[in-house]
Amino acid sequence: MMPRTALLKTSALFLALIAGPSFVHAAQDEIMVKQGRILAEALCADCHTFGGNRRRDASPPDFAAVGAMPQTTALSLRVFLRSSHANMPDIILDDVQIDSLIAFILDLGGK
Numbered sequence: 616m617m618p619r620t621a622l623l624k625t626s627a628l629f630l631a632l633i634a635g636p637s638f639v640h641a642a643q644d645e646i647m648v649k650q651g652r653i654l655a656e657a658l659c660a661d662c663h664t665f666g667g668n669r670r671r672d673a674s675p676p677d678f679a680a681v682g683a684m685p686q687t688t689a690l691s692l693r694v695f696l697r698s699s700h701a702n703m704p705d706i707i708l709d710d711v712q713i714d715s716l717i718a719f720i721l722d723l724g725g726k
């Protein structure tokens with residue numbers, strides 16, 4: 616009998632091989648989105664809602680509404696989160712945090 620962890624690793628590898636890179640990417644994206652939600656709940660939820668209020672004109676805007684705007688892209692969010700804002704505190708975020716928050720906001724917006 617193979618040890619359980621070795622068996623798990625083997626089956627994950629097998630899945631990755633048969634499903635190909637798209638499977639691996641989908642799994643990575645899902646992890647990013649989950650991390651993004653945890654971060655957003657810790658850092659952004661005092662002000663923003665995550666789909667509870669889809670009105671675009673709410674201030675601060677709902678993340679699902681932000682993510683769904685046609686002009687919202689990973690790049691536009693990255694630029695926003697790296698610059699300072701009049702009405703929003705400048706929260707210091709590292710690259711991985713920014714990437715996961717972007718994944719979360721775009722996922723909420725259906726992108």
Ligand code: HEC
Pocket residue numbers: 655658659660661662663674675676681692695696700701702703704706716
């Ligand atoms: C203290 C309240 C506050 C916190 C905390 C906060 N925000 Fe904001 N945020 C605002 C306000 C107010 C606006 C709208 C005014 C503006 O654009 O400056 C805004 C706007 C935004 C927008 C722009 C939406 C658009 O119109 O394009 C994004 C994206 C955003 N916030 C992301 C975040 C993220 C991610 C976090 C957590 C890391 C966060 N905010 C934390 C108050 C906050």
